Amino acid sequence: xxxxxxxxxxxxxxxxxxxxxxxxxxxxxxxxxxxxxxxxxxxxxxxxxxxxxxxxxxxxxxxxxxxxxxxxxxxxxxxxxxxxxxxxxxxxxxxxxxxxxxxxxxxxxxxxxxxxxxxxxxxxxxxxxxxxxxxxxxxxxxxxxxxxxxxxxxxxxxxxxxxxxxxxxxxxxxxxxxxxxxxxxxxxxxxxxxxxxxxxxxxxxxxxxxxxxxxxxxxxxxxxxxxxxxxxxxxxx
Numbered sequence: 049x050x051x052x053x054x055x056x057x058x059x060x061x062x063x064x065x066x067x068x069x070x071x072x073x074x075x076x077x078x079x080x081x082x083x084x085x086x087x088x089x090x091x092x093x094x095x096x097x098x099x100x101x102x103x104x105x106x107x108x109x110x111x112x113x114x115x116x117x118x119x120x121x122x123x124x125x126x127x128x129x130x131x132x133x134x135x136x137x138x139x140x141x142x143x144x145x146x147x148x149x150x151x152x153x154x155x156x157x158x159x160x161x162x163x164x165x166x167x168x169x170x171x172x173x174x175x176x177x178x179x180x181x182x183x184x185x186x187x188x189x190x191x192x193x194x195x196x197x198x199x200x201x202x203x204x205x206x207x208x209x210x211x212x213x214x215x216x217x218x219x220x221x222x223x224x225x226x227x228x229x230x231x232x233x234x235x236x237x238x239x240x241x242x243x244x245x246x247x248x249x250x251x252x253x254x255x256x257x258x259x260x261x262x263x264x265x266x267x268x269x270x271x272x273x274x275x276x277x278x279x280x281x282x283x284x285x
């Protein structure tokens with residue numbers, strides 16, 4: 049098994065290439081792992097995100113880091129008349145998304161989106177922003193493609209605020225999750241990376257400040273499931 053932690057040093061592979069490799073390697077069991085490792089809570093997280101987006105009534109939506117298309121498909125159900133495009137840099141993931149019924153997909157880098165300035169009503173990204181090499185740069189790129197008044201929604205893992213829950217969650221992230229992930233997908237390294245990336249992500253008020261500095265206003269935060277997941281929203285000025 050390839051050790052992701054040592055991939056850059058041993059092969060010269062960059063961080064984006066490393067992440068692309070990981071998601072390609074686990075694509076075949078990605079959905080099953082998500083549902084089991086979250087105890088099914090991921091369904092309610094996406095449903096809540098889709099309900100927020102539906103209230104904005106956007107007509108043109110791009111779901112970044114769409115993966116196997118789960119959020120995009122829930123959005124399509126909530127907004128059947130909207131144009132929804134799933135974007136991801138992993139072709140194995142997009143193949144599964146298309147097989148599940150996501151009609152419009154584009155293989156592209158979220159840091160360099162193939163959309164014109166001010167051309168979209170809404171951009172969503174679920175569990176993908178922390179995998180990008182530059183959080184602020186990614187948010188600025190989302191801001192660029194949004195029309196004035198357009199919205200962004202970020203659904204991302206986070207750490208619980210309550211100290212005892214945070215301690216239990218960290219134990220799960222770093223000790224249990226890699227083992228369970230390895231059993232389900234055969235790729236322990238990908239799930240070791242997951243825990244580390246969650247620790248490094250700027251959650252809560254730090255994320256709201258980052259959104260503000262990237263051009264978004266009316267930024268808000270909504271913790272879910274005791275804070276292990278958070279929804280961030282903002283609007284282009």
